Amino acid sequence: MSSDMISIAASGAKAARAALDITAQNIANASTEGYVRRTVNLSEMSAVDSRASFGDVSQFGVRVTGIIRNADAFLQTEVRRTNSDVSRANTLVSGLTNINDAVENSGVFSSITNYQTALSKLTASPTDSSLRANVVEAARTMAQSFNVAHASLASAQSGQQENASAGVAQMNDLAANLAQLNLRISSDTDPQNNRATLLDQRDSILQQMSTLGDIKTTFSDNHTVKVTMGGASPITLADTDGTTNTLAMATSASDGTISFTLGGSALSLSGGSLAGQQQVLTSAATANTTLNGIADALMSAVNTNQTSGADLTGATGTAMFSGSGAGGMTLALTSGSQLATAPSGSAAKSQIATNLTSLQSSLSSVDIAGQMNDLMFSLSSAVAGNTTTRDALQSIASNAKTTLATQAGVDLDTETANLVRYQQAFQASGKVIQVSSTLFDQLLRL
Amino acid sequence: MTNVSTSAFYESAIFNMTKLRESTNKLQMQLSTSSKLTHSYDDPLAAAQMRAMQAADTLSTADTANTNAAKTQLTQTDDTLSEFATVVSQLQTLATQAANGTLNTSDRAALGTQIASYYQNLVSLANTKDSSGNALFGGQGNGDAYTTDASGNLTYNGTASASTLALGPGLSVTTGVTGPEFLNFTGADGTAKNLLSVVKNLAATLKDPSTTSAAGIAAAQSGMKDLNAGLESISTSQTIVGARVAWINTTSTMQTQIATQRSTNEASTGGTDYAATAALLSQQMTVLSAAQASFMKVANLSLMTYLN
Numbered sequence: 001m002s003s004d005m006i007s008i009a010a011s012g013a014k015a016a017r018a019a020l021d022i023t024a025q026n027i028a029n030a031s032t033e034g035y036v037r038r039t040v041n042l043s044e045m046s047a048v049d050s051r052a053s054f055g056d057v058s059q060f061g062v063r064v065t066g067i068i069r070n071a072d073a074f075l076q077t078e079v080r081r082t083n084s085d086v087s088r089a090n091t092l093v094s095g096l097t098n099i100n101d102a103v104e105n106s107g108v109f110s111s112i113t114n115y116q117t118a119l120s121k122l123t124a125s126p127t128d129s130s131l132r133a134n135v136v137e138a139a140r141t142m143a144q145s146f147n148v149a150h151a152s153l154a155s156a157q158s159g160q161q162e163n164a165s166a167g168v169a170q171m172n173d174l175a176a177n178l179a180q181l182n183l184r185i186s187s188d189t190d191p192q193n194n195r196a197t198l199l200d201q202r203d204s205i206l207q208q209m210s211t212l213g214d215i216k217t218t219f220s221d222n223h224t225v226k227v228t229m230g231g232a233s234p235i236t237l238a239d240t241d242g243t244t245n246t247l248a249m250a251t252s253a254s255d256g257t258i259s260f261t262l263g264g265s266a267l268s269l270s271g272g273s274l275a276g277q278q279q280v281l282t283s284a285a286t287a288n289t290t291l292n293g294i295a296d297a298l299m300s301a302v303n304t305n306q307t308s309g310a311d312l313t314g315a316t317g318t319a320m321f322s323g324s325g326a327g328g329m330t331l332a333l334t335s336g337s338q339l340a341t342a343p344s345g346s347a348a349k350s351q352i353a354t355n356l357t358s359l360q361s362s363l364s365s366v367d368i369a370g371q372m373n374d375l376m377f378s379l380s381s382a383v384a385g386n387t388t389t390r391d392a393l394q395s396i397a398s399n400a401k402t403t404l405a406t407q408a409g410v411d412l413d414t415e416t417a418n419l420v421r422y423q424q425a426f427q428a429s430g431k432v433i434q435v436s437s438t439l440f441d442q443l444l445r446l
Numbered sequence: 447m448t449n450v451s452t453s454a455f456y457e458s459a460i461f462n463m464t465k466l467r468e469s470t471n472k473l474q475m476q477l478s479t480s481s482k483l484t485h486s487y488d489d490p491l492a493a494a495q496m497r498a499m500q501a502a503d504t505l506s507t508a509d510t511a512n513t514n515a516a517k518t519q520l521t522q523t524d525d526t527l528s529e530f531a532t533v534v535s536q537l538q539t540l541a542t543q544a545a546n547g548t549l550n551t552s553d554r555a556a557l558g559t560q561i562a563s564y565y566q567n568l569v570s571l572a573n574t575k576d577s578s579g580n581a582l583f584g585g586q587g588n589g590d591a592y593t594t595d596a597s598g599n600l601t602y603n604g605t606a607s608a609s610t611l612a613l614g615p616g617l618s619v620t621t622g623v624t625g626p627e628f629l630n631f632t633g634a635d636g637t638a639k640n641l642l643s644v645v646k647n648l649a650a651t652l653k654d655p656s657t658t659s660a661a662g663i664a665a666a667q668s669g670m671k672d673l674n675a676g677l678e679s680i681s682t683s684q685t686i687v688g689a690r691v692a693w694i695n696t697t698s699t700m701q702t703q704i705a706t707q708r709s710t711n712e713a714s715t716g717g718t719d720y721a722a723t724a725a726l727l728s729q730q731m732t733v734l735s736a737a738q739a740s741f742m743k744v745a746n747l748s749l750m751t752y753l754n
Binding site: 353402 | 450451452453454456457458461485486487488489490491493494497498500501504505507508509511512515516578580586587588605609611612748749750753
């Protein structure tokens with residue numbers, strides 16, 4: 001009888017120890033990302049059909065039947081889905097901001113205005129050498145500003161491409177890890193084992209994957225997961241049987257945009273940082289095309305005008321700019337005297353500036369400054385619009401995260417209460433052992 | 447029972463306080479830069495308008511410079527025309543003297559010499575250079591306005607009209623008068639005359655020893671009439687120049703008004719509304735300090751404190 005009592009108390013003490021361990025584990029991981037609160041599942045050990053005679057105790061204490069991981073699969077899916085959206089929006093906003101800054105900080109717009117101002121000042125005295133030099137310098141600054149804008153755009157583009165390529169590599173690593181993990185989870189059948197840790201790892205990998213791309217998950221009964229990507233016809237990234245498909249990225253040589261393939265088939269992404277980078281690069285390519293168009297329109301207007309006029313020596317003017325596009329724009333004139341302000345066929349040092357005024361009017365009819373202002377407006381309003389979207393997505397994601405954390409996270413107050421509760425349970429079991437030992441001693445002393 | 451997760455509590459507290467910090471930071475930036483727009487994506491439309499207005503500001507500096515240049519040019523033109531008028535009125539005195547019947551031929555020849563030297567003055571006045579070294583009365587031509595050929599005849603080398611300078615959108619002014627515009631006039635006899643050749647011919651006639659007294663008097667008298675007509679032509683041109691200077695003054699007043707209007711627009715489009723921003727900032731700061739204080743209080747509220 002008393003040996004039963006001791007073993008019952010011992011099982012109680014063991015169960016309390018296990019619960020204390022879990023509590024300690026919960027407290028230790030209170031701020032661990034992705035950690036899900038555990039609780040111990042206890043069940044009574046008793047025999048119903050014991051052959052013992054009536055009145056005998058047929059109860060054998062308590063045992064730990066498993067460690068419960070308090071994660072809600074739906075909430076986790078929500079967190080991953082919203083996380084993909086936020087990650088895409090964040091990448092898009094920061095990338096668009098880079099593009100906007102590249103164009104804005106290059107000072108192209110003000111350099112165009114300054115060039116037009118210099119032309120306007122030259123009309124007061126078309127043969128004045130300092131006013132002519134002023135125009136040439138303004139043109140040089142303008143060409144350099146276009147070069148800077150192009151270079152900044154290019155560096156923003158290559159930054160995004162590198163990030164995307166690193167993201168692709170990381171996604172493939174994560175897929176390989178997940179495939180391994182799937183095998184381990186499926187072979188792990190002992191309920192007492194550290195399956196909870198494996199599942200935490202699995203969820204953490206899924207969370208990281210969702211930051212990179214919009215993934216869809218299908219869970220099996222044995223807790224393994226199949227990850228697919230792509231909208232209408234999903235392609236498997238990592239399967240429950242440990243196989244994976246490789247995600248690959250291709251960069252367009254002409255405009256720097258990127259595209260993805262998964263297992264050799266084209267993949268369209270709608271979430272995650274990879275989708276964000278893809279969208280940023282598309283915007284950058286558009287901005288680059290527009291900027292090149294503006295630079296070409298400007299060069300063509302100025303060069304056409306130059307060659308249809310006469311310079312200070314009376315000779316037919318030569319092109320002011322060489323090269324093409326914003327990046328190639330180079331000032332070809334070396335001196336202010338080469339400015340063709342006079343109409344074609346004029347004598348040297350002609351003060352007649354009709355060619356200059358026709359340049360002014362062709363620049364304002366092409367509206368170079370206005371085109372540039374429009375480009376900058378479209379870039380900055382893209383940032384502003386996407387920032388609003390991003391903020392909304394962020395609140396949604398933050399809500400989903402908080403809801404999950406509320407359900408699955410560690411609450412220190414609850415754990416403290418558990419600590420006290422299980423400590424008392426342990427002490428009580430100890431007391432029971434003591435009592436049973438006293439009873440046994442008493443029997444021996446009879 | 448709802449489980450209050452510790453990490454969720456910290457996370458949401460951090461999220462909210464960061465948001466508050468960001469918005470106070472933004473308000474502080476607006477106050478310290480006196481501009482609502484730190485980045486153009488804060489308000490893309492306002493930023494685009496600001497760019498257009500700042501471009502107009504830059505372009506208007508050229509208008510101001512051109513206005514000043516035109517004014518200098520016209521003032522110099524006016525001064526030189528006055529010089530012309532002075533010389534012509536002196537020539538009128540000399541011509542009046544020469545028309546006097548009591549003078550003998552040699553006296554008239556002496557007056558002719560004097561007139562000839564005034565003629566040289568007139569020629570150099572007609573070839574006056576402007577501040578940038580171009581002929582003041584040569585229109586848009588280059589080099590001297592008038593050149594003298596081997597036989598001593600004057601030829602006009604400039605263009606038919608003076609250059610026109612733009613002073614801003616839709617505004618322009620002709621920055622001078624050409625020589626022919628005021629030196630050519632219709633003489634008393636109804637024929638086209640040139641002041642310089644009138645003076646030159648008068649001097650030549652008076653100086654010529656073969657000129658008879660009667661012929662000399664007749665020449666001096668017709669010269670007086672022509673000089674009168676010439677003086678009238680000069681003062682007409684001076685009136686025109688004066689009107690242009692007045693137009694320039696009107697233009698600069700308009701430019702100043704437009705610039706003032708633009709800076710008012712700039713201030714309302716992109717400038718900080720100090721009163722509203724400062725009030726908003728103090729409100730945000732109250733909310734932030736309340737959030738911080740309550741966070742510290744709640745964060746300290748843990749059962750752990752009571753374990754011993």
